[in-house]
Amino acid sequence: MQLTNRAKKTDKTPLTLAERTYLPGIAKGMGITLKHFFSKKATIRYPEQKRYLGPIFRGHHILKRDEEGRERCTACGLCAVACPAEAISMVAAERAPGEENLYKEEKYAAAYEVNMLRCIFCGLCEEACPKEAVYLRHDKFVPVFTSRDQVIYGKDQLVEDMNERYERDAWTKEEMQKLWAQQKPVNY
């Protein structure tokens, strides 16, 4: 009874003298390994050369600003509610007159903190946000930390820098592959 298509018929014919000396087989094998000696290497040399993580990779948190540099976050708390790990906490404040160039809405987050020890990078905060303010970056890991006072990320680490605005540079698999192909091999 045949259960799968993977079964292979074994060759039970007697070995010839040449086969029994194993020398042709050894020569063939050595030829194969020598061919691999000259083939292209699959190695990515990590610190110099980084693999493109993919458009939907969920990494470091970011609080986006809009085109005029105003913070989008209105401290509604939906991200904190959506967060299954309860990593996000915030304090809301009212926008004072003259701060219209800083905050987009009348309400804003005076403090916004993500506890990186709790965060599981599920991305539910992104989905919950009605103002498109909180994202998980696709190109940056949360860096390694060595003590507990480094793990609570405040607005200083989260709010977007207008000089280096974060944009997701690929949204589809094809765009991603194009970016991947642009990664230059490092030789030294």
Place this chain on the structure above:
Amino acid sequence: MEEAIIIKGLIIFGIFAISLTIAAYETYFERVIAAYIQDRVGPDRAGPFGLLQPLADAGKLFFKEDFVPTLADKWLFIFGPALAMLTAMMTSAVIPFGDSIMYEGKEILVQAIEVNIGILWVFGVVSLGVYGILIGGWASNNKYSLYGAIRAASQNISYELAMGVSIIAIVMMSSSLSLRTIVEEQHGGNWNIFYQPLGFLIFLVCSFAECNRTPFDLPESENELVAGYHTEYGSMKLGLYLFSEYVNMFISSAVIATLYLGGFNYFGMDWVSTQLIGQFGETVGHNLATLLGVMVFFGKIFFFIFVFMWVRWTLPRFRYDQLMDLGWKALIPLSIVNLVITAAAELSGMALIVNWLGLAIFIGLAYAYSFLFTKTKASI
């Protein structure tokens, strides 16, 4: 005379230094070649292209804990790796690395000691080498180490027989045991590999076994015997064991190149030598020609070291009974056949033709035999 002794000392010192340097860099090249065969890059962090890797490895080994098991025989435990290293280094003494250097009208051979029993010296010392492994494995007081050591001993003894018989054919051809004479006999393209293809193959296989290299690395066999004879070893004592293996690899490559590939001979060396002497005068020209010969010899050695590594990353390890079968049932009879063919060739006076004819007849007979008697036998 004094200067001659100083130059001799420098040559001995140089040969030792070169052996050790090459052995150190073999560890690096082993990793690079392994990586290349497996489509990856290999060590490239320590220094440019990772060239400082052997130094880093040695430094690491020196700073590891130097441990002697309580129930081990302490002195033999220490003596084992020392003996392995000593015997590995001693063999290089008789290998003629080059022709000769002219210095103030005197001719100084590029060879530590020129003795007329050169090949016997190599064999004597190599057969002592097994003591290093055996003593180390026994003194560890660990049954896995002892198994590894016993395997090493029986493997080395088994393969030394076939090796010795294939050497006898070489000795019959050159009628001398001196390695220098054997090399000089091969002058002008008369390399022994052309006369002794079967002997070369046997010798190559046997030297793989003698060096405990894959596919004959049963003494170590890390996944069957923990680590074999050096299970209990750590720090630089383990380092010496591994290092002596690499020295052995260098030396056996040198011996193969000497015995079968003409040592420092290369095609057209007489022409090059006369050209150099004509260009630079008797002394300098001769020395330059010698230097060129030494370089050619090292090229051959490096080729064989590469073959050692190439085979390591191609073939899987033998099963122990297969290893013994190959040694006793295949290589020893084959080497005796080779001996008979060589004897006939030497007697007939037409060495090249009769050697190849004898080999062809032997292969034909083997084929006829297998065709007539083993055809219906099912393969395993």
